[in-house]
Amino acid sequence: MLFSSVQLGDMTLANRVVMAPMTRSRAGSDHVPNDLMARYYAQRAGAGLIITEGSPISELGRGYAFTPGIYTQAQIDGWKKVTDAVHQRGGNIFIQLWHVGRVTHPDITGGLQAMAPSAVKGANKPYGPLGDGRYGFLEQQTPRAMSLVDIKQVQQEFVQAARNAIEAGFDGVELHSANTYLFEQFMLRSANQRTDEYGGAQENRLRFLIETVTQVAEAIGAQKVGFRLSPYLVLDDPDVDSEMPQLAIKALKALAHLPLAYVHFSEHVATWRPVPTRFRRQVRAAWPHSVLVAGRHTRESAEDMIESGHADMVAFGEYFIANPDLVYRFHNHIPLNHSDRSTYYGGDRKGLTDYPIVDPDFADLAE
Numbered sequence: 046m047l048f049s050s051v052q053l054g055d056m057t058l059a060n061r062v063v064m065a066p067m068t069r070s071r072a073g074s075d076h077v078p079n080d081l082m083a084r085y086y087a088q089r090a091g092a093g094l095i096i097t098e099g100s101p102i103s104e105l106g107r108g109y110a111f112t113p114g115i116y117t118q119a120q121i122d123g124w125k126k127v128t129d130a131v132h133q134r135g136g137n138i139f140i141q142l143w144h145v146g147r148v149t150h151p152d153i154t155g156g157l158q159a160m161a162p163s164a165v166k167g168a169n170k171p172y173g174p175l176g177d178g179r180y181g182f183l184e185q186q187t188p189r190a191m192s193l194v195d196i197k198q199v200q201q202e203f204v205q206a207a208r209n210a211i212e213a214g215f216d217g218v219e220l221h222s223a224n225t226y227l228f229e230q231f232m233l234r235s236a237n238q239r240t241d242e243y244g245g246a247q248e249n250r251l252r253f254l255i256e257t258v259t260q261v262a263e264a265i266g267a268q269k270v271g272f273r274l275s276p277y278l279v280l281d282d283p284d285v286d287s288e289m290p291q292l293a294i295k296a297l298k299a300l301a302h303l304p305l306a307y308v309h310f311s312e313h314v315a316t317w318r319p320v321p322t323r324f325r326r327q328v329r330a331a332w333p334h335s336v337l338v339a340g341r342h343t344r345e346s347a348e349d350m351i352e353s354g355h356a357d358m359v360a361f362g363e364y365f366i367a368n369p370d371l372v373y374r375f376h377n378h379i380p381l382n383h384s385d386r387s388t389y390y391g392g393d394r395k396g397l398t399d400y401p402i403v404d405p406d407f408a409d410l411a412e
């Protein structure tokens with residue numbers, strides 16, 4: 046079933062294998078997508094759907110150096126090269142829209158202080174200049190609490206970024222509402238200590254997500270919008286927030302009336318916990334649209350997820366780094382290349398575009 050076509054929003058995908066969003070930090074200090082990135086994504090266009098690396102929607106939304114933005118004309122034009130290259134190879138591509146909230150540092154944001162639902166520091170580390178010419182992980186500084194005006198402004202930035210994405214030729218957008226960034230900071234009790242309508246009760250902690258998804262859907266069409274959640278990941282807060290799965294189901298119920306493209310569950314980033322089958326059933330009961338899952342899947346476990354009805358599509362992360370032609374390899378039972386972690390973030394073509402390709406349809410893009 047992994048290799049059968051599937052309808053997603055208004056697109057028909059060739060297969061159910063998705064390339065998961067992965068930050069690779071190759072955009073350079075101007076944060077403009079380049080030819081190297083266009084080649085990287087084109088090599089991987091055999092995926093039913095590519096979801097790009099997280100793309101900051103503003104300078105303040107960036108928490109990792111050299112990540113490509115989607116808020117200037119030069120960035121839009123840079124992304125056009127990427128979408129053209131993928132479409133020429135018959136692929137489909139969504140962009141992941143990203144605001145990190147507190148997970149950044151003034152040395153990454155051009156001197157700006159981070160903002161978050163409340164002035165509470167987290168543990169997750171942004172990636173930026175260490176001050177001695179090298180790059181590495183930095184400590185968060187205490188963010189300032191967002192005002193209601195800030196909230197409206199960031200929502201407007203998401204809407205504008207989504208419009209920019211359509212101008213850049215993307216088939217749709219994924220809101221990055223997982224992995225401890227801004228949307229999750231609103232959801233987590235530890236990070237959100239607000240006493241207004243964006244804090245406190247579960248409905249209030251979900252308001253920022255539900256309003257923003259709705260506004261983006263109104264701007265570009267709901268069928269072009271997906272969002273990512275990670276209720277079972279524990280990345281930032283040492284304490285598990287036991288309410289997160291409940292919040293996820295409430296978010297799905299609140300957004301189910303919109304014909305959105307999908308919800309995407311992020312289930313493995315550095316840490317991993319098993320996701321109960323009960324939760325997967327609750328997802329299906331609450332959500333009439335497509336379900337994507339990502340996290341430690343093999344070809345076999347992905348088939349199981351689809352055959353058991355828990356997911357419609359499965360996204361792969363690290364396998365796609367080292368196997369541009371992953372779908373072809375899976376299909377033909379060809380052994381996989383191993384990825385080199387030292388080249389995941391930053392650098393040049395090494396570890397980005399130089400992995401071997403055996404799929405004859407993409408052999409001309411091999412280096």
Ligand SMILES: Cc1cc2nc3c(=O)[nH]c(=O)nc-3n(C[C@H](O)[C@H](O)[C@H](O)COP(=O)(O)O)c2cc1C
Nearest residue numbers: 065066067068098099313339340341361362363389
């Ligand atoms: C190098 C790297 C960068 C990542 N960057 C992002 C990102 O920008 N946005 C995101 O939502 N997840 C990101 N992830 C998580 C992946 O999307 C995916 O969920 C994760 O790798 C689990 O899938 P896997 O076990 O098949 O690798 C990243 C993972 C890796 C390995």
